[in-house]
Amino acid sequence: MVSGTRAPHTIAVTAESLHKDLARLELQRQALERELAAVVAHLGSVQRALSAIEALMRDTTEAGPTNAQAQAVPDLPAPEAAAPSDASAPADTDADSDADGQRKYGQLTEQILEYFATVGQADVRARDVAAALGRDTDSGSINAVRSTLDRLVGTSRIRRTGRGLYRAKRS
The missing domain is CATH 1.20.5 (Single alpha-helices involved in coiled-coils or other helix-helix interfaces)
Known part of the structure; x- marks a missing residue:
């Protein structure tokens, strides 16, 4: 007390x-x-x-992109690991080519799909995809990859296998 x-x-x-x-x-x-x-x-x-x-x-x-829009899109080199040599790689319907064969639109989508073609049925994180594509320099680049992955999931071109995990669709 x-x-x-x-x-x-x-x-x-x-x-x-x-x-x-x-x-x-x-x-x-x-x-x-x-x-x-x-x-x-x-x-x-x-x-x-x-x-x-x-x-x-x-x-x-x-x-279709105008010449000014085509020049505004940066021409980024394709990552070494993401270039499959066979013709069975998935084609990106968003990608247009000019007379010289340079990609104008949908380059990130195409690179991501090519990357998934090389990793097979492995589960990968968005950060790993960004790193493989050389787009892990800042959060904006990684978020662009995440957004593209989410769009590809929405269009059923890849699968979400868990929180933050993605996998190629089975052929």
């Missing part, structure tokens, strides 16, 4: 501790609100950019 003289002191110490916690929690709440506002703003900008890109992709596939 707490004596009568210690009770006010204990209550005062508890109140002081709670005031410190309150101040700390208020600062944490403000920091989280700022972070949430930044995330919401970034989410909105990513959604707008994605909508614009998807509209551009629809326009490009319907009308």
Whole structure:
């Protein structure tokens, strides 16, 4: 049992501790609100950019890429491990070729499908695919691979075998 003289002191110490916690929690709440506002703003900008890109992709596939659009797509080298030598490699319907045979559109999709043709029935992570394609330099490149993998799952060109795991469709 707490004596009568210690009770006010204990209550005062508890109140002081709670005031410190309150101040700390208020600062944490403000920091989280700022972070949430930044995330919401970034989410909105990513959604707008994605909508614009998807509209551009629809326009490009319907009308074919213009010369300016074809020049805007970087010509990335195909990874060494992702170039199967047989003619049974899956063709990418999104890929168009100009007179010189250079790829213009759908290059990432084509590279991913070629990669899956080489790994057979192994389960692979998006990060592993990005690394094999030389696209693991930053989170944006890895996310582009993830988005393409999700699109390929949606069109049943590859399978999702678990959380973050992908596998080639059986032939």
